[in-house]
Amino acid sequence: MTTSTTNINLYEILKRKLGEQETEAIISFTDSKLEYNNENKIKMSYQQLKGTGVALVTPFQKDGSVDYKALEKLVDHVIKGGVDFLVALGTTAESPTLNASEKQRVFAAIVKYCNSRVPVVCGMGGNNTDEVVHQLKTFDLTGADAILSVAPYYNRPSQEGLYQHFKAVAAATQLPVILYNVPGRTGSNILPATVLRLSADCSNITAIKEASGNIVQCMELLQNKPDGFTVLSGDDNLVLAQIALGMEGIISVAANCFTKDFTNLINMALAGKYDKARKLLYKLLPGIDLLFVEGNPAGVKAALHQMGICENILRLPLVPVSDMTGKKINEYLKNK
Numbered sequence: 001m002t003t004s005t006t007n008i009n010l011y012e013i014l015k016r017k018l019g020e021q022e023t024e025a026i027i028s029f030t031d032s033k034l035e036y037n038n039e040n041k042i043k044m045s046y047q048q049l050k051g052t053g054v055a056l057v058t059p060f061q062k063d064g065s066v067d068y069k070a071l072e073k074l075v076d077h078v079i080k081g082g083v084d085f086l087v088a089l090g091t092t093a094e095s096p097t098l099n100a101s102e103k104q105r106v107f108a109a110i111v112k113y114c115n116s117r118v119p120v121v122c123g124m125g126g127n128n129t130d131e132v133v134h135q136l137k138t139f140d141l142t143g144a145d146a147i148l149s150v151a152p153y154y155n156r157p158s159q160e161g162l163y164q165h166f167k168a169v170a171a172a173t174q175l176p177v178i179l180y181n182v183p184g185r186t187g188s189n190i191l192p193a194t195v196l197r198l199s200a201d202c203s204n205i206t207a208i209k210e211a212s213g214n215i216v217q218c219m220e221l222l223q224n225k226p227d228g229f230t231v232l233s234g235d236d237n238l239v240l241a242q243i244a245l246g247m248e249g250i251i252s253v254a255a256n257c258f259t260k261d262f263t264n265l266i267n268m269a270l271a272g273k274y275d276k277a278r279k280l281l282y283k284l285l286p287g288i289d290l291l292f293v294e295g296n297p298a299g300v301k302a303a304l305h306q307m308g309i310c311e312n313i314l315r316l317p318l319v320p321v322s323d324m325t326g327k328k329i330n331e332y333l334k335n336k
Helices: 005-018 020-048 068-080 100-114 129-138 159-171 192-201 215-224 239-245 259-270 274-292 298-306 323-335
Strands: 051-055 085-088 120-123 146-150 177-181 205-210 230-233 249-252
Touching: 051 259, 068 085, 068 100, 085 100, 100 120, 129 159, 146 159, 146 205, 159 177, 159 192, 177 192, 192 205, 192 215, 205 215, 215 230, 215 239, 230 239, 239 249, 239 259, 239 274, 249 259, 259 274, 274 298, 274 323, 298 323
Parallel strands: 051 085, 051 249, 085 120, 120 146, 146 177, 177 205, 205 230, 230 249
Antiparallel strands: none
């Protein structure tokens, strides 16, 4: 019998009315339909989450509270600029400085402002596996098309630890899971063999945001990945080369502020128009470098402030860029 304890009463009623064999047939059919629908949702999300994704910043007011009007302006700006999907509550969103209530409100606001125009991915990760699993089970993910889960940071797990962590994360949700490998921030590196093992063992681990910056590692993953597994870049400055190697898009910081040029760059690269894409990349590279010279999202918030989209406010321990870097960003925006 496949019924859960919450459905025992319904099962007993159906059995008395229809008999045990007929009841089992109905339940078996229902279970198979649910499994089919879940698998198709995963496949649909996999097909959608390509091209340019943008890791949204979280705008703050001068008093440090979340600026929802600016957030709405930002969501509208990037969608009109051509991005293919949004990523809420990633590290660019300063999510470590948001409390649980703020995270829920910010995510719900992004879903509302997006209004189904593009898919929405929700960032949900950490270095306490039980806590991440708890968040996945209690956070209201209504409107989420996938989860982006960063590798555990600071405690530097082994490859087996990373495997067990992400296996537990995948088991806690029916949504597609995008792994996020960013060794420069986490101190841990999800090696290709571990990614391939997870993709084989967990049907809803469908993609990775690969931000190691290691081209050889990227090639090893791309060469051996199974069909139906998406590799997305996490490095704005390397994305053209990575698409040429086989990546299918990016989750970008620069797409917050250089949206039209950056999405055009990705679209041209994916279409094989590398000469045109290369010209755009070299136009964007000085600006991309400025966004990261004093850390992320300090640079992108300085640019968005110059563009009139949000205040140049960050939460400690992050601070705004220096006056010199701010002037260089302003000059780049005026001349690009």
